[in-house]
Amino acid sequence: MADTRKEGAEAAAPAGEKPELPTGFLRFRVSQSDVTYGGGIVAGGTIVKWFGDLATELCIRYDGDEGLLAAYELLEFRTPVHAGDYLEFRGRITKVGNRSRRIEMECYKVIAPDPDRGPTAAKVLPEPVLVARALGTVVAPKPKAQE
Ligand SMILES: CC(C)(COP(=O)(O)OP(=O)(O)OC[C@H]1O[C@@H](n2cnc3c(N)ncnc32)[C@H](O)[C@@H]1OP(=O)(O)O)[C@@H](O)C(=O)NCCC(=O)NCCS
Numbered sequence: 001m002a003d004t005r006k007e008g009a010e011a012a013a014p015a016g017e018k019p020e021l022p023t024g025f026l027r028f029r030v031s032q033s034d035v036t037y038g039g040g041i042v043a044g045g046t047i048v049k050w051f052g053d054l055a056t057e058l059c060i061r062y063d064g065d066e067g068l069l070a071a072y073e074l075l076e077f078r079t080p081v082h083a084g085d086y087l088e089f090r091g092r093i094t095k096v097g098n099r100s101r102r103i104e105m106e107c108y109k110v111i112a113p114d115p116d117r118g119p120t121a122a123k124v125l126p127e128p129v130l131v132a133r134a135l136g137t138v139v140a141p142k143p144k145a146q147e
Helices: 044-063
Strands: 025-031 035-037 068-075 086-095 100-113 122-139
Touching: 025 044, 044 068, 044 086, 044 100, 044 122
Parallel strands: none
Antiparallel strands: 025 086, 068 122, 086 100, 100 122
16 A cells, blocks of 8 residues: 655645645534533543544545544533434644644534434524634554554
């Protein structure tokens, strides 16, 4: 199989052009089995797990490999998440080192249950609501020759 890894941002782009850095996107419905806490609230650790899935997508898009998450320098939770919410995760690689890739990710709520109208009622939110954001670093594997 062809080695899809790039040796760094400069090496990945033709001379004089900025390399294209990938974006990633996840959207899904939160289920009852995702709930941990009183009031039907989803644990922050569960949201971090979903950030990890998005970070993995970014690594695959750039390096053709899942990579490893080295560090989060910021994790912020702004809005509680409940079963029945639809979440959108958006992320991007913003900087490429030799093997490190800086990532920025946000989680938004776009649909929420509307229990006042009935047990299965739900509404599309007029604007996405910021749930959480994360800044961190993922690391691509060493090229085979350096192992
Ligand atoms: C992340 C990990 C692979 C880095 O180890 P390593 O390969 O020896 O790292 P190195 O010291 O060679 O550094 C490689 C690059 O990562 C960067 N890096 C390493 N640790 C870092 C950290 N904690 N924060 C930010 N960047 C880091 C280095 O600055 C370097 O950047 P560069 O390539 O742009 O120069 C290793 O610490 C590890 O396996 N951690 C566990 C990962 C894990 O299990 N994550 C959860 C599941 S995904």
